[in-house]
Amino acid sequence: MSDEHESPIITTERLNKMYGSHLAIDGINLEIPRGAIGILGPNGAGKSTLFKCLLGLITTTSGEGTVLGHDIRTEGESIRSKIGYMPEYNALDPNLFAVDQVRYAGELLGMNSKTATQRAHEVLEYVGLKDQRYRKIETFSTGMMQATKLACALVHDPEILICDEPTNGLDQRARSFMLQTLKRTVVEGERSVLMSSHVMDDVQEVCDSIVMIHKGKIVLQGYFDDFAEQVDKEIEVVIWGGASRMEEELATDGLEARRLGRVIRIKVESESTVDKILNAAVRAEVQVRQMKEYEPDLEDIFLLVMEKLGSEIKGSSELMTPEHTGES
Numbered sequence: 001m002s003d004e005h006e007s008p009i010i011t012t013e014r015l016n017k018m019y020g021s022h023l024a025i026d027g028i029n030l031e032i033p034r035g036a037i038g039i040l041g042p043n044g045a046g047k048s049t050l051f052k053c054l055l056g057l058i059t060t061t062s063g064e065g066t067v068l069g070h071d072i073r074t075e076g077e078s079i080r081s082k083i084g085y086m087p088e089y090n091a092l093d094p095n096l097f098a099v100d101q102v103r104y105a106g107e108l109l110g111m112n113s114k115t116a117t118q119r120a121h122e123v124l125e126y127v128g129l130k131d132q133r134y135r136k137i138e139t140f141s142t143g144m145m146q147a148t149k150l151a152c153a154l155v156h157d158p159e160i161l162i163c164d165e166p167t168n169g170l171d172q173r174a175r176s177f178m179l180q181t182l183k184r185t186v187v188e189g190e191r192s193v194l195m196s197s198h199v200m201d202d203v204q205e206v207c208d209s210i211v212m213i214h215k216g217k218i219v220l221q222g223y224f225d226d227f228a229e230q231v232d233k234e235i236e237v238v239i240w241g242g243a244s245r246m247e248e249e250l251a252t253d254g255l256e257a258r259r260l261g262r263v264i265r266i267k268v269e270s271e272s273t274v275d276k277i278l279n280a281a282v283r284a285e286v287q288v289r290q291m292k293e294y295e296p297d298l299e300d301i302f303l304l305v306m307e308k309l310g311s312e313i314k315g316s317s318e319l320m321t322p323e324h325t326g327e328s
């Protein structure tokens, strides 16, 4: 493998962006590898501002950054020619046919008319709008408009796709299709995707890692797999009979358990934990109806990671709550 594949595609160092006296991006340091990464944070966290800085669309206040080796302060045009950008807000012309809108996006990126037209057809099919190519955008649903925006972002076959809240306003079906298409772009297309969302589930469906931002600062960063490893494994048993006797017996054996009705989750300490649980059940004279390894969900993981970080933020739901911004 060449070095180029190993080096990060996006870096920032002490990146700051102020709007007037309001610090929207506060000292962000990033090293983003190839693949799919989610930028997660509540409204006002600074996600869109970060993207615009990376694309060289707005000037940074201080700090530096690169995208595919290009300086975000001076080489915005080169960056935008290599990156597909799906902005948060609607940038489509309602009077255009979808195919013309996408072709036009390609021409703006410097493609000749013939290539842009050919690509417009290809990418519209890719985003599921083959049959709607010759319809005016004003007749489109939100899902179809988001798909058209994605087609515009993909028209020049960019190495990196930056999607700002791609699932915003979509119903369940459109959302699921959008996420699948992004995932396919990463897995089959071998492109990198940087997507923002204020919904954990969306990011988890597409990305292997996340950066969580809150009030312009990174509060958590890493791979989902690593988060999972930081969480204690548990075995979940469903029992029939005296659950409190079972709890006592587990405690006698020094096992850590938490009970939710007939379900008890026991922390795995060693390979003998399963045997200990079964022995405790015999002593407690209860029936074990079901026994399985408990898979913590993302919310559990974040709670625990946050606790371990000693953060004052207690859970992702708190992170996901919009902030009153503007004050210091």
Ligand SMILES: Nc1ncnc2c1ncn2[C@@H]1O[C@H](COP(=O)(O)OP(=O)(O)O)[C@@H](O)[C@H]1O
Pocket: 019, 022, 024, 041, 042, 043, 044, 045, 046, 047, 048, 049, 050, 325, 326
């Ligand atoms: N053009 C602007 N002028 C002034 N303040 C802005 C502007 N754009 C964003 N902000 C402020 O910067 C902060 C970050 O906004 P934004 O990047 O849009 O967050 P997000 O995309 O995470 O919702 C917010 O407090 C927002 O009000």
Ligand SMILES: [Mg+2]
Pocket: 047, 048, 049, 088, 164, 165
């Ligand atoms: Mg935004």
